[in-house]
Amino acid sequence: MGRIYHKDIYDFDNPVKSYWEETSHPNQDNYPKLNGDQKCDVVVIGGGFTGISTAYHLAKKYGSDVHLLEAGHVGWASSGRNAGFVCLPSTKLSNKQLFKKYGIEETKKFFQAQVEGIHLLESIMQENNIDCEKAGRGNYDVAHHPDSADGLKVWGEELQKYFNIKTSWFPKEEFDQIGHKSTEQFGAIHMDEGFAMNPLKFLMGFANAAHLAGAKLHGHSNVIKWEKNDGRHKLITKDGSITANKVVVATNGYTDESLHKSFSGRMMPVLSNIIVTREMTEDEFELQNFKTLTPICNSRELLFYYRRMPNNRMLFGARGDTYGDNESAAKMRSWMTKRFGQVFPEWNSVDISHYWRGTVVMTRDFTPSVGNLEKDPSVYFSFGYHANGNNSTVYCGKKLAELICESNSGNVNIPAVMSGLAPKIPFPFLRLWYLRFMLWYYNLSEIRREL
Ligand SMILES: Cc1cc2nc3c(=O)[nH]c(=O)nc-3n(C[C@H](O)[C@H](O)[C@H](O)COP(=O)(O)OP(=O)(O)OC[C@H]3O[C@@H](n4cnc5c(N)ncnc54)[C@H](O)[C@@H]3O)c2cc1C
Incomplete structure (x- = not known):
């Protein structure tokens, strides 16, 4: 087994107990298992947004013969269980670091691609009549401490100056009125791009659009072995196999790192957790003056992300836990419930109806990784969206389809910031320890700031 967390995280046979699964997923097994020995041109491994976008664009734009294999039900993982923020950017590097490493022009291309991803997602939604509870306008970043306000203001000014993304700053008192009150609200940046959605509803609509375009989707088809013979790839599942000229790792x-050695040790999966409250009344929302449906992140290094959902529940998310077993999940749930009540004291006794979690991926470069392998150009990949994947997955899936079908035309143009295979993380078996150290360091920095 080539995955770093406890096996409870990889229970492909059962849907996660998310609010989305409970309310938006009446028929989760609507794509057949792979059976028998089959052949096609392109196989996509992974039925999240990256895989579906690749299959959709391959089938729709190029009429490709494409099959998609998903270990759980299509949409089982992060794409179908995330917070539904459509936002940017998919990197942990500051603008200064991006400029230094890639130059201003390539950084601009990267941000352009980030915005393009948001618009692409929205256009797919519209073209395919996907009703996924789109809500809010843009995104807010809230200063969680008075010291963080200046940094956020500068970030907003840079987004506007360099990347033409419209932003506005709201001092605490103003945001108290238009956004919300909180013990961790000291002003907010609004950026014009993005919105919120129900990710599982979008995913099911997107998968259906890929299916209608001609892609063949298979649920419950975990790839357990990958062979290469006479230049062709053979992917084997419990019930069948498929031979293909090209493979996309999505x-x-x-990712099971034992399947293909090129992907081993290059990803740092991090657990992200969500709680959702019971439905609240307007009077209860008034208590925190919570007005907006626009998604919000705060400025903590280990950030809280939250939003008022269109059906009047609160969704509240946080990163943490480096074990992944069900016992640690229960601890995480109660820690988040406590922190939610501290950030929004008027709601400290509101019942939490749902808790779930999943993985986001960081890379050693702190940027996404998209392309095909130098050693075997018939293997394509896209990963490492640093927790902001909803826009990038859809964009990168499209780029992979172009790379597969138009690599000779020179038109593919993946921005340098995300092009190529991420470097290996040194001593990858220590990854969970690096993460533990990072969590400890960030928590300590926050405690020192409070003193
Ligand atoms: C709790 C949480 C909240 C998040 N919130 C947001 C947010 O609000 N906004 C945002 O932009 N991003 C958010 N993210 C990140 C975002 O969800 C991811 O970046 C994005 O979904 C990644 O999509 P993907 O298709 O690459 O991977 P996934 O959606 O994870 O899909 C990968 C798929 O591959 C399948 N698979 C793995 N191995 C095999 C195999 N051997 N055979 C067959 N199938 C296999 C898995 O079952 C899985 O379904 C969040 C993530 C989490 C966990």
């Missing part, structure tokens, strides 16, 4: 935080 497995992000659930």
Whole structure:
């Protein structure tokens, strides 16, 4: 087994107990298992947004003969269970670091691609009549401490100056009125791009659009072995196999690193957790003056992300836990419930109806990794969206389809910031320890700031 967390995280046979699964997923097994020995041109491994976008664009734009294999039900993992923020950017590097490493022009191309991803997602939604509870306008970043306000203001000014993304700054008192009150609200940046959605509803609509375009989707088809003979790839599942000329690896935080050695040790999967409250009344929302449906992240290094959902529940998310077993999940749930009540004291006794989690992926470069292998150009990949994947997955899937079908035309143009295979993380078997150290360091920095 080539995955780093406890096996409870990889229970492909059962849907996660998310609010989305409970309310938006009446028929989760609507794509047949792979059976028998089959052949095609392209196989995509992974039925999240990256895989579906690749299959959709391959089938729709190029009429490709493409099959998609998903270990759980299609949409089982992060794409179908995330917070539904459509936002940017998919990197942990600051603008200064990006400029230094890639130059201003390539950084601009990267941000252009990030915005393009948001618009692409929205256009797919519209073209295919996908009703996925689109809500809010843009995104907010809230200063969680008075010291963080200046940094956020500068970030907003840079987004506007360099990347033409419209932003506005709201001092605490103003945001108290238009956004919300909180013990961790000291002003907010609004950026015009993005919105919120129900990710599982979008995913099911997107998968259906890929299916209608001619892609063949298979649920419950975990690839357990990958062989290469006479230049062709053979992917084997419990119930069948498929031979293909090209393979796309779209497995992000659930990648089995024992399947293909090129992907081993290059991803740092991090657990992200979500709680959702029971439905609240308007009077209860008034208590925190919570007005907006626009998604919000705060400025903590280990950030809290939250939003008021259109059906009047609160969704609240946080990163943490480096074990992954069910016992640690229960601890995480109660820690988050406590922190939610501290950030929004008027809601400290509101019942939490749902808790779930999944993985996001960081890379050693702190940027996404998209392309095909130098050693075997018939293997394509895209991963490492640093927790902001909803826009990038859809964009990168499209780029992979172009790379597969138009690599000779020179038109593919993947921005340098995300092009190529991410370097290996040194001593990858220590990854969970690096993460533990990072969590400890960030927590300590926050404690020192409070003193
Ligand atoms: C709790 C949480 C909240 C998040 N919130 C947001 C947010 O609000 N906004 C945002 O932009 N991003 C968010 N993210 C990140 C975002 O969900 C991911 O970046 C994105 O979904 C990645 O999509 P993907 O298709 O690459 O991977 P996934 O959606 O994880 O799909 C990969 C698929 O590969 C399958 N797979 C793995 N191995 C095999 C195999 N051997 N055979 C067959 N199938 C296999 C898995 O079952 C899985 O379904 C969040 C993530 C989490 C976990």
